[in-house]
Amino acid sequence: MPKKNQPLNLEDIAERAGVSRSTVSRVINNEPYVSQKTRMKVEQVIEEVGFTPNPVARMLVTQKTRIIGVVIPHTLDDVFDDPFYFPTLLQGVAETTNANDYGMLLWLGQSDEDEARFHRRVLQNRLMDGLILVSIRVNDPWIEQLLESDIPFTMVERPRQFEEHVSYVGLDNVQAAQMAVKHLIGLGYQRIGTITGALDNYDALDRLDGYKIALENAGRDVDETLIADGDFRYQSGYDAMQYLLSQGVDAVFAASDRMAMGALQALQEADLRVPDDVALVGFDDLPGALRSKPPLTTIHQPIRQKGARAAEILLNLIEGEITAPQQVILPTKLVVRQSCGGAD
């Protein structure tokens, strides 16, 4: 028998096993009401010919694809100045999807593509049971559109709009930034500046808030001239640090490690020592933070878990295990190294 390249189907298996299509289907889906004997026979045939049911046909009837989308809009160049974050997050998502036999469709916004087109492509492609939104900008229409479309989705930042209607896995950014700044205050620094992340980003806003709150809690005034706008990237940290030096600071909280490293560079070029002349705290705890000179005091965040949890919530939403939006805040912790001083 010439086995032509085998798109076998249920009926073929049924025939070979001497049963009906329906029975084979029952066996495959582990349904009850199949006698032990026929079940074994069918399983044997399936094993023999290496049959896998056509997922597309199944999707068509069940109206479920077992695919989730991961959307990273806007060009990645921003995100990728810290290329560590994104792959780690994806690994977290994959952890969950792999374990639950879901697929993961990745949507990367292209720099030269207009946003509307990208939105349409993703939203109209009705191939996904749900979506994970990564690094959504403040006021981005994604959230609203998705809420209307009633496609289940989760975010990996705490949004500020629609917060109670949206599922997300976030950090206690405010709290974390507060910890960092409080630590600097505790060490006796007087003029503590900050380098913010891109202020169209939810995390950046929260970290800035945390900075302010920490100062206020310590009974200090927030000096707006000590707040330098950055965008999470190395270069912006470098530039911001130069500005802050002109303002006079003795400590700086940077909203990302990449910026802290940029700041470090600026300080070194100005022949200033860290932490003796200026203390530095970052955020993220990148692998490189450990190796910088001096090693960077920073806030550790569990990126991988963020992805994994976000995917878990999404799957629960999809499978109707839960129906109300779910919000999770993952813990961060302050990792004290040498860049903030006070260790000795």
Add this chain to the structure above:
Amino acid sequence: MPKKNQPLNLEDIAERAGVSRSTVSRVINNEPYVSQKTRMKVEQVIEEVGFTPNPVARMLVTQKTRIIGVVIPHTLDDVFDDPFYFPTLLQGVAETTNANDYGMLLWLGQSDEDEARFHRRVLQNRLMDGLILVSIRVNDPWIEQLLESDIPFTMVERPRQFEEHVSYVGLDNVQAAQMAVKHLIGLGYQRIGTITGALDNYDALDRLDGYKIALENAGRDVDETLIADGDFRYQSGYDAMQYLLSQGVDAVFAASDRMAMGALQALQEADLRVPDDVALVGFDDLPGALRSKPPLTTIHQPIRQKGARAAEILLNLIEGEITAPQQVILPTKLVVRQSCGGAD
């Protein structure tokens, strides 16, 4: 009219436009033999209700999914010591898939998952028209299995087995490594060592070959004691450098920038100056190479294009534009910075 949440189908559109299902299908697929008048009418209705045809139903009949898979087997921890590579490659792939309205299904092998299970999940999931294989290890069964299964696929490294049967986009690694080492020779270094990549990786093998060839071409003997095994990662570069110092070297070619940076660290700790005491050349031209101290001489490779081209070839293969396997070698170039000396 209470618009219940709208899974409209062709027939619904047909009704509203006063035509038949078939005609609507023709309009959507831009087929001829539709009168201008009805075409306009149908298009208007589609626009009005915002209809998109169900992709799953379409897949079922056309037997095409317009989805490609990107497979990164094995745990990513290796790959992610250099997290830059992988996202950049994905961006390249996305460039092509976005432009051609394909989706990109990402498969990340999980560390705790056995390989066989992973293979099955990806191969049996007949949801992809083709695959891109990233960072496949030497002798990995993937290649053979895929060749048998006649699923179109491309690789982003030049494999050493089945080379003529496989489509790939690679680098002229041998040539590139040769350039690097030749450059060191030209600068007069005498004891030139190398730190290899993980030797179960095709690129690593080629780069090692290039190193040897360069020495031979210069009429020198290859001294095996000056070849230190690394695995592309920072730490391995550090360790290997310490070994090479014990052997006595005045220049080192590292098969990745990450390892070169690790080596740099080892050199600094040994109070040796680069390039005065030991010269260093890396591979990859990571963004960080520019910022290391001293800036790293390295081989630049077009990662993003690699992804884009691999995807292009795959789509051609899928759509039958080409049928024979296609091999592409992308150019690399030597970027001379300070770490190799001779600049002044």
Add this chain to the structure above:
DNA sequence: CAATTTTCTGGGAGCGTTCCCAGAATAATG
């Protein structure tokens, strides 16, 4: 052991498309 319940099995319908074919309408021909 007849009557009822329970387990098991097969076939029809349907998911929403595309493809194919036949027939209607229109245009081009002698």
Add this chain to the structure above:
DNA sequence: CATTATTCTGGGAACGCTCCCAGAAAATTG
């Protein structure tokens, strides 16, 4: 204006599953 060629249109069949229902077989009852 009859005939042929061409454009246009609609409906059946198929893709490969799951779901539902009805009927057969087996197990459980009084």
